[in-house]
Amino acid sequence: MFRSWLLIAVISLSVPAFAQETTLDIEQSSNHYIRDDLFVFLHAGAGRNYRILGSVEAGTPITVLQHNREQEFTEIRDNEGRRGWIETKFVSDQISRRELVPLLTERLAQTRSGTQGLQSENQRLNQQLNDARQQVSKLSAQVSEQEREIKKLSQQVDESEQKELVRWFTRGGMVAGAGILLGVILTYLPKKRRREDQWM
Known part of the structure; x- marks a missing residue:
């Protein structure tokens, strides 16, 4: 049992060497996550010398409760409802x-x-x-x-209009010709003598 706790403590102390630094101005909200490239230990207080309550996997969504600037630790609540402190540099506001x-x-x-x-x-x-x-x-x-x-x-x-026009012209010509012919015929007909002309 002691060996396992010793191993956890050694890992806890070696993790910061691989972590990247982030800003210390972390506001309280639920829009924070544990950085993807590691897992961190959840401490009972704002420091590494406090009892380890467990570990939080990388990428876990967390709620930031408060921040200790002197110790550079942040109190969080994870997605399982556990409360504890982790180093501020492991907290990210990127999904x-x-x-x-x-x-x-x-x-x-x-x-x-x-x-x-x-x-x-x-x-x-x-x-x-x-x-x-x-x-x-x-x-x-x-x-x-x-x-x-x-x-x-x-x-x-x-075409029908033209034919009809030709037909009317033909009929008109025929009527005019007949009239002229009748006039000529009437001109050459002998006139009857009057009775008076006969007594004389």
């Missing part, structure tokens, strides 16, 4: 990799899902666009056919 990876994985899944949704929507819109283009092409063909039909009917109407 840990252990917490960040699931968030990034979830965001990646959401992004992929959104991308698939957008691709599906894009395919649907492309299909609608192709259908609309086909419909426009079909309507354009119908319009061209109707224009040809209208042109044909217009030509038929023009």
Whole structure:
């Protein structure tokens, strides 16, 4: 038992050599984490000479309760509800990799899902666009056919009007010719003598 506590104490004293320095101005909040590159021991007081209550793994979210600037220790509460003191340099306000990876994985899944949704929507819109283009092409063909039909009917109407005009001119000419011929005939017909002319 003594050997295990001695081993824990030796590890506790050797950890600071591998830790990086951080700012001492740590505000009280729950948005803090144990740095990812280590695990630290939870002490009963603000110093290494206090009893070790346990260890806190790297990346564990913690709540900062208070800070001892002289000893450079911070009182925390971990995600299991344990309270204790750890060295301030092991506290970070950056989200840990252990917490960040699931968030990034979830965001990646959401992004992929959104991308698939957008691709599906894009395919649907492309299909609608192709259908609309086909419909426009079909309507354009119908319009061209109707224009040809209208042109044909217009030509038929023009031809009918010309024929009717020729017919009226022909009839008028025939009537005029008949009138002239009748006038000539009437001119050359012998006139009847009057009775008075006969008595004389």
